[in-house]
């Protein structure tokens with residue numbers, strides 16, 4: 124059965140009303156669970172935890188010169204191998220070399236933003252290595268040929284009916300739209316991959332400096348299958364993930380579970396210190412910089428690196444909730460993506476993102492480690508307008524003209540009314556219900572990716588009626 128908003132062959136990720144509705148439903152559920160979890164803790168204690176989380180991360184970020192060598196020493200003493208990757212090219216090269224040494228043909232991979240950031244899958248596939256995503260959501264979007272649409276729930280934009288149709292089309296199985304059956308189908312397929320993989324790749328949520336322990340937090344057992352079953356485990360971890368000690372980890376785990384999924388503790392918290400009796404024969408830790416040390420030089424924006432990837436800012440963001448994750452055009456989604464992407468990828472690639480915010484402040488209020496996202500958004504806007512020191516960028520002249528026209532229309536009541544009337548006339552032949560699914564050029568630049576909401580009666584008419 125065809126699915127209206129997914130074209131598996133064309134890898135289309137067009138945002139549709141269906142996708143928006145699925146996104147809103149999932150994010151609302153996540154926020155409701157989060158609110159319940161915080162209520163149990165109590166507001167005062169939650170605020171104290173947030174402050175502690177913020178302080179721990181900021182302390183670690185400003186003492187990386189102390190803690191990263193500690194991680195290296197502890198991991199090496201325990202028999203692991205530590206690699207330093209200055210950028211994505213070096214990180215890919217390191218992983219490819221390890222794979223070549225072990226004649227790796229099949230890799231199982233757990234969910235990891237760092238590997239997406241360095242586009243590792245493509246490099247491995249180009250080298251003739253099959254890579255299987257094992258997080259259920261990642262597995263689904265990989266099958267669909269899509270990108271994740273949410274920082275923690277990659278397939279959040281798909282309903283169970285979508286996933287059933289995908290499994291029927293791609294796996295050739297009889298898949299009813301029943302979550303348990305769908306999970307069982309995926310589990311059966313993935314078991315075969317875990318048992319035949321030559322290498323497991325993971326990211327990491329935290330690195331504990333005092334013992335060199337890698338911490339991976341998941342709600343599925345698949346993560347630990349990747350790190351324990353194959354003979355070689357490679358973890359690719361951003362340098363900002365280091366925290367000083369286990370006391371700090373206790374705070375972080377409380378914040379992450381409650382803020383991300385409304386749980387007291389996440390289902391699987393894997394603590395990996397190399398050299399144990401169980402697990403892989405070889406452990407490699409790739410410490411990834413890729414622009415992070417440059418980000419640390421900016422005293423305002425450096426707090427971006429405190430993110431623990433809980434996804435709460437995306438759940439609460441009214442912009443994310445209406446445009447979906449694909450609209451961010453990058454691997455870092457939602458409000459945190461709007462501040463990470465321009466700093467890591469450069470403003471030439473992602474300079475638009477800090478402007479795509481209403482600055483309502485909800486993301487800053489919800490963040491469990493108190494990252495002042497709205498302030499950083501504003502700061503990055505200044506950096507973009509002034510010309511970023513790392514990538515020259517200017518605001519498009521068309522945007523400038525558009526902003527001036529908008530300012531004039533909004534400040535001139537008769538012009539605003541005339542404009543609103545003209546827009547309603549203009550849209551009549553394109554309108555389908557509450558949406559404008561297609562528009563003529565140049566407006567089709569928008570509708571190629573997502574429908575435009577139809578103009579309804581203007582505010583003044585609405586006000587008079589009420």
Ligand code: SF4
Nearest residue numbers: 430431433434436490
């Ligand atoms: S910025 Fe804060 S709320 Fe957003 S994902 Fe990171 S930790 Fe969570």
